[in-house]
Amino acid sequence: MCYDVKTSLEAQLKRAKRSQDLKAIEEIVEKLGPLTDLPLHHASGFSHPEVLIYTNDDPFYPIVATWGLIPHWVNSAEQQKKIWNSTLNARVETIFEKPAFKDAANEKRCMLYVDGFYEHHHYNDNTYPFFIHRKNNQPLALAALWSEWIHPEHGGTIKSFSIVTTVGNGMMSKIHNNAKLKEPRMPLMLSEDLEEQWLSSNADFEKELTTLLNNDNDLELKAHTVGKLRGKNYAGNIASISDEVVYTELEPEELNF
Numbered sequence: 001m002c003y004d005v006k007t008s009l010e011a012q013l014k015r016a017k018r019s020q021d022l023k024a025i026e027e028i029v030e031k032l033g034p035l036t037d038l039p040l041h042h043a044s045g046f047s048h049p050e051v052l053i054y055t056n057d058d059p060f061y062p063i064v065a066t067w068g069l070i071p072h073w074v075n076s077a078e079q080q081k082k083i084w085n086s087t088l089n090a091r092v093e094t095i096f097e098k099p100a101f102k103d104a105a106n107e108k109r110c111m112l113y114v115d116g117f118y119e120h121h122h123y124n125d126n127t128y129p130f131f132i133h134r135k136n137n138q139p140l141a142l143a144a145l146w147s148e149w150i151h152p153e154h155g156g157t158i159k160s161f162s163i164v165t166t167v168g169n170g171m172m173s174k175i176h177n178n179a180k181l182k183e184p185r186m187p188l189m190l191s192e193d194l195e196e197q198w199l200s201s202n203a204d205f206e207k208e209l210t211t212l213l214n215n216d217n218d219l220e221l222k223a224h225t226v227g228k229l230r231g232k233n234y235a236g237n238i239a240s241i242s243d244e245v246v247y248t249e250l251e252p253e254e255l256n257f
Helices: 014-018 022-035 077-084 102-107 170-175 192-199 205-214
Strands: 004-007 040-044 050-055 063-067 089-091 109-114 116-123 126-134 140-150 157-167 185-187 221-225
Touching: 004 109, 004 126, 014 022, 014 109, 022 050, 022 063, 050 140, 102 140, 102 205, 109 157, 109 192, 116 140, 116 170, 126 170, 140 185, 140 192, 170 221, 192 205
Parallel strands: 063 157, 089 157
Antiparallel strands: 004 040, 004 116, 050 063, 050 109, 109 140, 116 126, 126 221, 140 157, 157 185
16 A cells, blocks of 8 residues: 655656756746645645646656546546545556556556655554655656546546555565555556556557566665654654654564565
8 A cells, every 4th residue: 555655846857857858847847836735745645635747648747636546437526525535546456457447557557756655564553654765765656547537516627646556575565564454565666667668558558567567676665664644643744754763662673674
């Protein structure tokens, strides 16, 4: 699962900067930046923040979208509110089967750049949040699906997305150890050479997905514990929320990644 992220405008400009189109980058900062909720030092998907995503329609110029995919077939505001919180994540194993995701999986794939993400670790009946990021502190490109929905009451278009998740790697299997889950999960992180494959509009992408998932991903990750992200001790969306906080009750083996 991936319900909590950290991201900034600088991180979300990473792909746009590859085009070296300075005018386009300036336009993104001036026109799109103010329409987002950036920077998000910590944001829960359940708050449905507005961020930038890169779509298969224009891989180098982002759009503003809200977290929580609203399928195009949703026919009322009431239905939209009911489905919104259940589409924050999309399991990669079933994106071509689930009604909420299958159209987007075939036609509307996108990416979200983040500085890192948060997951909760369970130990002795308590939960401890971890911040996970790249060792080189470069942004992570997360695979996602997007949609455009026409609001039936006012006719406005809402662009939305869901982060695609996959089976957790060795590190995440230690961190994301919720006994209620069948297996550890993590966002599907794309190395640079796999970004183009994810965004491609190939009609046979469902067949190619197995190859993509089996590719060695050279992203090296680091993780450390942070302050509480829920409840009365939550400090909020402040820069220091991702700083390391040491919990002395955690045994060394619980932190051995």
